[in-house]
Amino acid sequence: MTQVSMTVNGKTVSRDVEPRTLLVQFLREHLGLTGTHVGCDTSQCGACVVHVDGRSVKSCTILAAMANGSQVTTIEGLANGDTLHPMQEAFRDNHALQCGFCTPGMIMSAVDLVNRNPNPSEETIRHELEGNICRCTGYHNIVKAVQAGAQAMK
Amino acid sequence: MTELGSIGKSVRRKEDYRFITGQGHYTDDINRPGQAHAYFLRSPHAFARIKSIDISAASAKPGVVAIYTGKDMAADKVGGLICGWTVKGKDGQPHKAPRHDAIAVECVRHVGDQVAVVIAETYAQAKDAAEAIEVDYEVLKPAIDLRDALKPGAPQVHADAPGNLCYDWDFGDKAATDAAFAKAAHVTRVELLNNRLSPNPMEPRSAVAEYDRGTDMTTVYVTSQNPHVLRLILCAFVFGLPEHKVRVVAPDVGGGFGSKIFNYPEETVAFWAARKLRRPVKWTSDRSEAFLTDAHGRDHYTIAHLAMDKDGKFLGLKVDTLANMGAYLSTFASAVPTYLYALLLAGQYTTPAIYAEVKAVFTNTAPVDAYRGAGRPEATYVVERIVEAAARELKLDPAELRRRNFIAADAFPYQTPVACVYDSGQYALTLSEAQKMIDYAGFPARKAASAKQGKLRGIGISCYIEACGIAPSAVVGSLGAGVGLWESAKIRFNPTGSVCVYTGSHSHGQGHETTFAQLVSDKLGVPIDQVEVVHGDTAQIPMGMGTYGSRSLAVGGSAISKAADKLIEKGKKIAAHLMEASPADVSYGNGVFSVAGTDKSVPMAAVAFTAYVPHNYPADLEPGFEETAFYDPANFTFPSGCHIAEVEIDPDTGITKIANWVAVDDFGNVINPMIVEGQVHGGIAQGVGQALLEGVVYDTESGQLLTGSFLDYTMPRADDLPSYNVAMTHTPCPHNPLGVKGCGEAGAIAAPAALMNAITDALGTEAIQMPATPLKVWQTIQSHKPALAAE
Incomplete structure (x- = not known):
């Protein structure tokens, strides 16, 4: 041990x-x-x-x-007590999750992405999230959520 | 979020809070006091006889509680896993469904087949001990390739399925179809492989079983799309236990796509072992096991012929398909390439004569069963690929050829030659809307612009039909289903006015907790945040059939609607009593009962309270405000639509870039457009995955799975996919109370044909099969030398 x-x-x-x-x-x-x-x-x-x-x-x-x-x-x-992190809010607002299983990892990756790159393009987001697989959403709304979350994190 | 009348609005999902804060409860998150952990020793061979198993060294390893083999289960007279749908072949005989033991007894029949289970104090100890089990195999030559398995002299997967044939089945009018071909001016032929896929929901399968000796109750928490169906199979067929002593709970489930419909060996073993050991047993699949043992999807080889007159009017369609069943017949495997496939071969067209032959084949590979769309993607792929190929041969615009053959919008209900009665649709409208969205007329200019850059551009249409809202019980019963396919709902008002909805449908990403709450809120006038949707627990919900076949809203939602209607009817009697009026004079709307022509009214909440505190109450009425309804659909629903893909291919690398994707779908009425669009996005992604990236590959000699991890099996990732342009038309379903049709599978059904039609358009040849990987595309370019610009 x-x-x-x-x-x-x-x-x-x-x-x-x-x-x-x-x-x-x-x-x-x-x-x-x-x-x-x-x-x-x-x-x-x-x-x-x-x-x-x-x-x-x-x-x-x-x-x-x-x-x-x-x-x-x-x-x-990630949330501050009952106040959700802006990226969590963005995922909910943009319907960026369905079954929810990939979501925690996806949100944690997205937060780190935006911490390093506050204005990510769609191409950057898609490239950066290459290491997070989602089987439900087709990523369309995840990309939108990360863009919205990036704005809200400013 | 307290407003009423939310139908048709993109309400944020009620379930999301727990998922975005890490508070979902998936099966592997559940731990029971005193639980032991199971690990399965699996066959490294595709086909072998088990000569002996020596567990003595393994049993002495630290932490081992028990090691069981198939003989231990046989000694306890545990039944085999069943197929719940009996397909009869051309000879009238039922399909071959050879014994499927949860742990192999004499033979292993695919790589990953269960050989033994080790149960230990920790998962690591169970895994360590499994390495010390000695198995002596007599390795046999396996039957792997679908077509080879039917050849004379092929290895026989099961002694009781001669020639590896599960069934040889046909459907449609052969004589009429032959006659149609005899008078054809033109016949188009296609040869199509529908590639084998691994469903890969992100949550691996898992089960936690426990037995309470005090109550004689066995509870299993399990990754299931249909807990009552699983309970029925376990009780009535596998264990011979009374259903009231078994509780199946499917908590949060991380995606299913069909693969979690079925009864699998591992949960069966955990159930049995928990009872035997009198302690909870937990098993969770790792991804490698998921690739080896989750039921795969698709895997068809098809030759199809389309007969046309000189104007391109379809006269007849002949389809000859081989379908791989894998090593054992999974829960619904037999129905997928038959009744969920051939019945959809009319597509959106008036083809008057259709004949399909399907041979289902056993091979030494993992079982194959329903995967998102289940038979209907395969049918759409055949129809939409052959229509596109025909248009090219006839030098007609593929959109024009489709228009010449569409079922007209005023022709419904429409009887096809393959049994279906389509309910409603506007096929020409969805096509023209999609053409507008993608600027179809501007394509030649875009193709020329691509050619200038040295790129090959192509466009492909897919006009799909699907049968959803599965299914009228009498119809499926006559076709061999072992169950009815109705759905149930119970709505319980609480005395203080909030509502619990108990549904037999199961949500594993579809958002039922929101959509169903919108439905109930709208019908009963209760704010959405006062509605709780309960699903997935046989101890809480009425007997229900679960979620698959895009059935939840059309069938499950209709049951909820019926239960709400019953409450409204009862409420009228209570309200009439309170208002001292006749029930016949009471009307209901927006949560309020009122008497016509007066200012008297009673809100729903007051009626509910009165029903539980019936101090002033109709003498002949039961107290309480709770109603249950069962809904058996009158027909399937037939969602339809048109997807158009535009691609640009780099001839130097063979890489296909999706330049644009438009989808115009018609799901009838829509309750939450945001959720519906999300379903379409996800479906397209899986269809694009099938067409471009994914494919299960077995070594045809050894039967080893070559695509056994996310390193080898290409899942669509964010940078593989485009954003999509999604729109809808709304042609209500005329036969269910909500006018809804179902949206869960459409994208996966439409997408592969659209993409392959675009790629073959760009390449100028039909001679490429899915998945159109860069290597295959590049090789096709080398052999066919396509012209860059349009001729």
């Missing part, structure tokens, strides 16, 4: 875990933060994207131990 400590959504947590525990398993199984999803086993789908020290990371690609000492934000920690 390895002791892992990090700050998740503003709260310091510490757990003894098997060394092979992935960050996504740590979040879902040890902390009960089931908003972060697992949609594949090859780090392709992006359903598990969280922020580690402010940057988007596929939480299935790193061990929990590698995030030791980090600041982690998951979809559960």
